[in-house]
Amino acid sequence: MPDSETDLDSIVLRCQKGEQTAYSELFRAIRSDIHRILIATLGPDSEIEDLIQTASLEIFRSLGRFKGESRFSTWMYRLVVNVAFQYLRKNRRRPIPVDLGDLNTELVSSDEGPERHATEKEQIMQVREILAELAPKKRIAFYLHEIEGFNPEEIARITGASKFTVKSRLFYARKEFFRKIRQRSLLEESRNVSGEDDDETDRNQ
Amino acid sequence: MMTKQTVTSKELHRFLRGELSGEREASVRKALEASDALQAESRLLKALPDAFRAAEPDEADWLRMERNLLRAWRTEADRPSENMRSFASDRWWPKLAAVGVAAFVIVFIAVFLLRSSSSDPSLTSPVHSPKGKGSFAVTVSPDWAFDVGRPSKTGLSARLEILNEQGGNYIGVRSLKRGRVQGEDELATLEDGILRIRFDDRAEITLLENTALRFHEYENRVIPYLLRGSIACDVSHDETRPLVIAAARLRVKDTGTRFLVRVEETGAGRVEVTEGSVLVERPAKQELSVKAGNGAVWKSFKADAEAEPPHGAERAFQRIERLFKTLPPPIRETPPPLPKAPQKTEDPPMEPAEEPEIVTESLQEPETEPDPGIVSYHRERTSWQWTMQNLPDLQRDAIVKFYALVEKQMGSGYTLRALANLENFLEQHPGAEGEKARFLAAESHYNLQEYPQAVEHYRRYAEDFPKGTWIEMVLFRLQELRERRLR
Numbered sequence: 001m002p003d004s005e006t007d008l009d010s011i012v013l014r015c016q017k018g019e020q021t022a023y024s025e026l027f028r029a030i031r032s033d034i035h036r037i038l039i040a041t042l043g044p045d046s047e048i049e050d051l052i053q054t055a056s057l058e059i060f061r062s063l064g065r066f067k068g069e070s071r072f073s074t075w076m077y078r079l080v081v082n083v084a085f086q087y088l089r090k091n092r093r094r095p096i097p098v099d100l101g102d103l104n105t106e107l108v109s110s111d112e113g114p115e116r117h118a119t120e121k122e123q124i125m126q127v128r129e130i131l132a133e134l135a136p137k138k139r140i141a142f143y144l145h146e147i148e149g150f151n152p153e154e155i156a157r158i159t160g161a162s163k164f165t166v167k168s169r170l171f172y173a174r175k176e177f178f179r180k181i182r183q184r185s186l187l188e189e190s191r192n193v194s195g196e197d198d199d200e201t202d203r204n205q
Numbered sequence: 206m207m208t209k210q211t212v213t214s215k216e217l218h219r220f221l222r223g224e225l226s227g228e229r230e231a232s233v234r235k236a237l238e239a240s241d242a243l244q245a246e247s248r249l250l251k252a253l254p255d256a257f258r259a260a261e262p263d264e265a266d267w268l269r270m271e272r273n274l275l276r277a278w279r280t281e282a283d284r285p286s287e288n289m290r291s292f293a294s295d296r297w298w299p300k301l302a303a304v305g306v307a308a309f310v311i312v313f314i315a316v317f318l319l320r321s322s323s324s325d326p327s328l329t330s331p332v333h334s335p336k337g338k339g340s341f342a343v344t345v346s347p348d349w350a351f352d353v354g355r356p357s358k359t360g361l362s363a364r365l366e367i368l369n370e371q372g373g374n375y376i377g378v379r380s381l382k383r384g385r386v387q388g389e390d391e392l393a394t395l396e397d398g399i400l401r402i403r404f405d406d407r408a409e410i411t412l413l414e415n416t417a418l419r420f421h422e423y424e425n426r427v428i429p430y431l432l433r434g435s436i437a438c439d440v441s442h443d444e445t446r447p448l449v450i451a452a453a454r455l456r457v458k459d460t461g462t463r464f465l466v467r468v469e470e471t472g473a474g475r476v477e478v479t480e481g482s483v484l485v486e487r488p489a490k491q492e493l494s495v496k497a498g499n500g501a502v503w504k505s506f507k508a509d510a511e512a513e514p515p516h517g518a519e520r521a522f523q524r525i526e527r528l529f530k531t532l533p534p535p536i537r538e539t540p541p542p543l544p545k546a547p548q549k550t551e552d553p554p555m556e557p558a559e560e561p562e563i564v565t566e567s568l569q570e571p572e573t574e575p576d577p578g579i580v581s582y583h584r585e586r587t588s589w590q591w592t593m594q595n596l597p598d599l600q601r602d603a604i605v606k607f608y609a610l611v612e613k614q615m616g617s618g619y620t621l622r623a624l625a626n627l628e629n630f631l632e633q634h635p636g637a638e639g640e641k642a643r644f645l646a647a648e649s650h651y652n653l654q655e656y657p658q659a660v661e662h663y664r665r666y667a668e669d670f671p672k673g674t675w676i677e678m679v680l681f682r683l684q685e686l687r688e689r690r691l692r
């Protein structure tokens with residue numbers, strides 16, 4: 001990813017002017033984002049590489065229509081999410097298979113010893129399973145909000161849903177997430193009630 | 206002291222994202238240190254980004270993907286596509302071309318509108334020359350009148366008028382100048398349609414149902430070519446310009462006559478001669494002269510015409526024969542005979558204040574001895590026209606207004622109301638000024654499909670006004686209703 005949004009904008013501008021080398025730069029700049037969004041929506045998938053190329057090609061095709069009225073990342077995420085949803089519609093598959101491999105390399109290195117490392121690994125696996133059980137639309141809203149830091153308005157633009165729908169999806173995604181965590185006894189009984197009333201309040205904000 | 210129960214998941218989540226204010230953050234931190242459950246939950250929430258994270262492809266995979274992608278993109282970019290970006294946004298010529306096209310369209314529309322507005326608006330209609338060259342086949346409503354085209358374009362300066370008011374496509378052409386038709390002009394009638402072309406010299410060509418006539422330019426002349434159907438010709442013979450009808454590679458040439466030509470799409474056809482004679486000729490072949498009462502028939506495009514007696518049983522021929530009987534005789538270019546005296550009508554209040562205009566005109570023309578062998582053509586003024594001309598102004602205006610009202614009612618669909626007015630008028634005006642009322646009453650009944658009443662009115666019209674303005678139409682209607690009843 002370029003150092004700043006401005007760098008990305010300049011690459012996009014060069015692409016729009018027809019500079020062929022800029023496309024290569026653009027792909028390098030956005031490939032990780034595309035990969036991340038696709039993984040968040042679909043989970044690890046054997047066709048992820050094809051989907052990255054499909055989404056990138058779609059971005060290249062649509063660059064002429066990008067007028068700079070929104071952030072490039074928002075515009076690009078929308079295209080990628082569309083590609084992911086098209087793929088889901090075509091394949092009609094849920095839940096996302098949980099990939100158990102490569103987790104060691106994914107984890108941030110910890111200095112707290114192998115036991116703690118194993119516990120963290122176990123927790124991540126559990127969270128992944130829970131996320132995989134969320135509906136794709138809820139999952140992507142949850143991901144964009146919690147991880148990417150987009151606000152509901154931006155998420156609405158990316159997913160093509162209304163702001164209210166996005167808020168609703170976020171509310172139910174959180175509720176379902178914490179409920180499933182409780183069901184897996186990852187939290188103490190004493191903490192069962194926490195969060196839900198709070199979430200309701202948040203949804204109505 | 207803050208307990209673990211007082212910290213909600215939401216708060217913990219905000220704490221981990223650094224969204225809490227100083228005091229609240231401190232309390233959550235204290236609660237977190239005190240509670241193992243909170244610590245476990247915090248670990249789970251911290252694991253959330255890791256749960257979404259997946260190992261990226263290694264650099265070799267990225268490079269492979271990039272190569273494939275760029276290859277696909279180059280292939281696509283080289284191919285013209287509507288999805289391609291416009292690389293030529295700063296070029297001037299596409300804009301100029303677009304402006305040029307827009308200007309052309311605007312000018313074209315403006316010229317079209319100007320031309321339309323310059324003509325008599327009553328002649329315009331949605332069926333006007335759909336192919337732009339005077340070629341048309343139409344189904345028309347009774348109140349439409351439209352022109353075939355403009356002389357500059359099609360050579361047809363004729364006005365087409367609907368002669369009946371039933372809503373069929375019985376249409377007629379008046380004032381078509383002979384020889385002004387251009388090549389490839391085409392006239393056609395649909396089922397039950399009759400199209401009449403009336404030339405300046407009163408010669409007439411009548412297209413019967415399902416007939417198509419195309420005008421071909423040949424040796425600096427325009428020859429009507431009968432594509433299909435039947436046409437009846439009623440012409441005065443002129444040695445210098447005989448009427449020639451081409452059909453199925455044959456030519457039917459008048460030598461002073463009324464005749465009917467019929468041709469099928471297969472090329473088979475026949476000629477029926479009612480009066481005078483015609484020559485049926487094929488280039489480089491012997492011509493066949495067909496005299497009145499006889500016919501000629503041919504079986505295909507290549508076959509020669511053979512003489513044959515008329516096939517009187519065919520309905521179309523019978524019908525046109527009857528039609529001819531009701532028509533005035535063909536015009537001879539001789540002056541009309543002098544009327545002895547104004548016709549006396551059965552209308553007692555009508556006093557001819559002065560001589561009818563036609564008499565004055567006729568008197569001014571040089572007297573010539575009418576050829577006794579030729580029937581002179583002179584359509585006398587009907588009682589209706591004569592009466593109307595001689596009515597006092599006030600009365601005439603009232604009658605004109607009355608008819609205008611009735612026709613408006615009929616045109617607007619208030620036929621019953623119009624009929625009541627007409628019946629009332631007929632009671633009060635049994636004389637010649639009621640001629641039009643009689644005709645309109647008959648037509649109203651006809652439109653309402655009250656055929657017995659219509660027949661009664663038509664019959665009374667034919668009896669009272671045998672030379673009336675609408676007598677042709679009335680006789681046609683009577684014949685039509687008779688055929689309908691027979692069917």
